[in-house]
Amino acid sequence: MSTDPVSRSARPSRPSRDEVRRALLDAAAQVFARRGIDAASLDDVAAAAGFTKGAVYSNFGSKDGLVAALVDDKVTAYLDTGLEAVSDAATPLVERAQTLGDQLTLAFDRQRDWTLLFLELWQRAVRSGRTDGAFLDRRRELHAAVTTAITDHFSQAGAPLPLPPAELATVLLALSNGLAIERHADPASVPDQLLGRVLTLVMGGGANDVRAAGPRRGS
Structure with missing residues (x-):
């Protein structure tokens, strides 16, 4: 040898x-x-x-262990995408909302497999009636993280929340999941900037209210 x-x-x-x-x-x-x-x-x-x-x-x-790890991996990637998109606190809130929507839309296109897998995991969870498991546990953790991020960003901007932060987090997740499904089924029905424009309307209302109000007394 x-x-x-x-x-x-x-x-x-x-x-x-x-x-x-x-x-x-x-x-x-x-x-x-x-x-x-x-x-x-x-x-x-x-x-x-x-x-x-x-x-x-x-x-x-095991297969269950692989599925759980895959859910953790994809949910973590989703959260990282969102946090990176809105990381610049100096950017106006409405611009951060548009950027977030645009980045999530890019993620839809790059992770088509995850959308299909998400639908299967969602069906499993709903049909089983279980309130635990890797999928639901990670969804709750994601919801909590998004809620915290929303609270922090509106606080930094000095803008009033258009909805309670937990409800706004639910709307954000529902919009991104729903539009991902629609875009895969019929790409032309979901223009590239649609999610960003909707998030600007939903999340940017408070910021616009602050700008319209002008400077506070004593400032």
Whole structure:
């Protein structure tokens, strides 16, 4: 056996655990969306990622573990997209609302598989009547995070909330989910800037009220 260091360095390096996990999550999103969670096997997911089923078990333990990790991954990405879009506190609230809508619309187009998977997970949750589980737990965490972000941004802007923050968070999530579904079914019915324009109307009303009121007394 050759001990030539050049020969050793020429061998392809094994992917890290994080790289394997990422590849499996990406493959699971595609396979589950196209075949359905129940119809797809872990062998299907592993093959799509270029690994054996053992890699799935070693990283996620089971199909339920893989589904839970996929939900966590996608919800985290959704939240990161939203927070990044409105991260500049110096930008007027109405502009942040438009930017948020535009970025979420781009996410719709890039993550079509997640929209299909979301619908299946939603059906499972509704049909089972369960009030727990990875999907609902992460949805509640997302709702709480969006509620907090809304509260913080309106407070920074010194603008009155058009609705209680928790209700506004529900509206935001419902709008983004609903328009994603409509855009995938009929792209022409959901123009690129539609979500941003609606969010500007819903979330920007308070900011417009502040501007119309002019400077406060004593300022």
